Amino acid sequence: MVNYQIAFTNSMRRSILFIFVCTEKPLPLRKFRRIHPLSRKEKGKDLWMQRVSRLHQSILYAKTQLKLRKNLLLYQQVTLSLSLLTSLHRAMFQTSQPERRPANFAFHHTLFVRTRIGF
Secondary structure (H helix, E strand, C coil), X not given: CCEXXXXXXXXXXXXXXXXXXXXXXXXXXXXXXXXXXXXHHHHCCCHHHHHHHHHHHHHHHHHHHHHHCCCHHHHXXXXXXXXXXXXXXXXXXXXXXXXXXXXXXXXXXXXEEECCCCC
16 A cells, blocks of 8 residues: 655755655656746746645656556556646645735745655
């Protein structure tokens, strides 16, 4: 079974979102990647919406990598868990009222998918 833990680590200037994926087999390090610079479509959005958009891109990338590795059982579990996570973020962070957004919360442009094994 896949167990997700979300932890927010404060660095000097930013908070980084970690998703720890606890599986039997660790994902190889080469599968971690940084999201590409802003596309033209994203440049018109405010900074908050850019960060949310990048998080969604990262989630889709993680799902794609699991599917390519033909681990379909894990892929189904991750799809279910990430869809719940995505719904949560939409509800919390895609509000049009900036005053309702958490002030001390920020997404970094990288989504780290790590396992407990070897962390």
